[in-house]
Amino acid sequence: DVKVTQSSRYLVKRTGEKVFLECVQDMDHENMFWYRQDPGLGLRLIYFSYDVKMKEKGDIPEGYSVSREKKERFSLILESASTNQTSMYLCASIDRAGGYTFGSGTRLTVV
Amino acid sequence: QKEVEQNSGPLSVPEGAIASLNCTYSDRGSQSFFWYRQYSGKSPELIMSIYSNGDKEDGRFTAQLNKASQYVSLLIRDSQPSDSATYLCAVTYNTNAGKSTFGDGTTLTVKP
Numbered sequence: 001d002v003k004v005t006q007s008s009r010y011l012v013k014r015t016g017e018k019v020f021l022e023c024v025q026d027m028d029h030e031n032m033f034w035y036r037q038d039p040g041l042g043l044r045l046i047y048f049s050y051d052v053k054m055k056e057k058g059d060i061p062e063g064y065s066v067s068r069e070k071k072e073r074f075s076l077i078l079e080s081a082s083t084n085q086t087s088m089y090l091c092a093s094i095d096r097a098g099g100y101t102f103g104s105g106t107r108l109t110v111v
Numbered sequence: 112q113k114e115v116e117q118n119s120g121p122l123s124v125p126e127g128a129i130a131s132l133n134c135t136y137s138d139r140g141s142q143s144f145f146w147y148r149q150y151s152g153k154s155p156e157l158i159m160s161i162y163s164n165g166d167k168e169d170g171r172f173t174a175q176l177n178k179a180s181q182y183v184s185l186l187i188r189d190s191q192p193s194d195s196a197t198y199l200c201a202v203t204y205n206t207n208a209g210k211s212t213f214g215d216g217t218t219l220t221v222k223p
Contacts, residue, residue: 031209042215043155043199050209058210090154094209098143100201102154 003027006091006103013110019078021106023091031094032074034058034066036087037105043090049074081110114138115202117214126223130187134200134214137181143203144176144183145211148196155199159185190221 007022025032033048035058045058047066055066063085067075074093078085086109092100117134124130132146143162147155161167161174161183173186183202187194197218201211 033210040215043213045210048210097160098203098205098209098211099145099157099160100147100155100211101157105154 004091004093004101004103006089006106008106009104011106011108013078013081013108015082015110017078017081017110019081019108019110021076021078021089021091021108023074023076023103024072025074025093025101026072027093027095027101028071029093029095030071032068033092033094033100034064034074034076035090035092036060037090038087046076078108081108083110086110114212115200115214117198117200118217119215120217121220122217123220123222124190126190126192126221128190128221130190130194130219130221132185132187132198132200132217132219134183134185135181136183136200136202136212138202138204139178139181140204141178141181141202142205143211144174145201145203146172146174146185147199147201147213149199149216150196187219190219192221192223195220 004025034046035043049068065077089106091103146159149155159174171188175184197216199216200214203211
């Protein structure tokens with residue numbers, strides 16, 4: 001089975017901190033995604049990547065950046081964390097049929 | 112108008128009944144359609160995919176697609192309390208690196 005691993009299940013950070021969320025997949029998938037999920041707003045795409053060092057902005061990229069130095073790893077960076085970035089962050093990769101495999105999620109709280 | 116819309120729910124059915132979840136999408140060029148199940152506090156899990164018009168069955172689950180009506184549905188037969196979850200409809204426009212657009216989800220409760 002494809003496995004997508006997110007490094008932290010829960011994180012608490014202070015306003016203004018730089019935050020790194022790590023995601024690793026083990027099936028050599030080319031496409032990887034970062035979403036955030038908030039009650040009433042559903043899943044919103046932050047960034048995605050279709051190859052090493054390639055990235056594209058999603059629907060809500062402001063305040064975020066990403067890094068994909070290796071195929072299996074896709075990192076989300078909050079440059080200066082703010083309270084409105086408190087959310088559940090979900091990483092995913094997709095197989096050739098287009099179905100997503102999600103990581104277990106990181107619940108980030110910014111105080 | 113949202114690109115992918117689902118019944119707002121919540122939907123409640125008795126154990127053993129058929130649960131029907133509906134989804135409409137706005138882009139006629141959509142090619143791939145998915146249903147995900149998300150238990151409270153967990154991440155979404157892919158349960159069904161469908162690519163062509165008609166029905167696709169997998170155990171107690173049936174996905175139905177009608178591209179002319181831009182409509183996709185999920186039927187759950189013999190509903191069980193363990194089916195209680197939020198169901199997310201997702202639509203992929205294949206030219207965009209497999210990027211899916213998700214509906215907001217319908218929360219299903221199956222009562223014993």
